[in-house]
Amino acid sequence: xxxxxxxxxxxQTLSERAAHARAxxxxxxxxxxxxxxxxxxxxxxxxxx
Numbered sequence: 001x002x003x004x005x006x007x008x009x010x011x012q013t014l015s016e017r018a019a020h021a022r023a024x025x026x027x028x029x030x031x032x033x034x035x036x037x038x039x040x041x042x043x044x045x046x047x048x049x
Contacts, residue, residue, distance in 0.1 A: 003046045010042050 014035050021031040 003049060006042060006045065010038060014038065 018031065018035070021028075
């Protein structure tokens with residue numbers, strides 16, 4: 001249950017960050033890389049738990 005909540009929070013955060021990135025015209029490649037790094041961090045946390 002704890003892992004599911006973490007993934008749900010991450011999905012919400014990534015969605016908000018993507019919307020902000022589009023609004024301020026950030027480089028899409030850097031935004032995607034940042035998202036992938038956040039997903040990787042969450043996956044590592046989920047595996048460790």
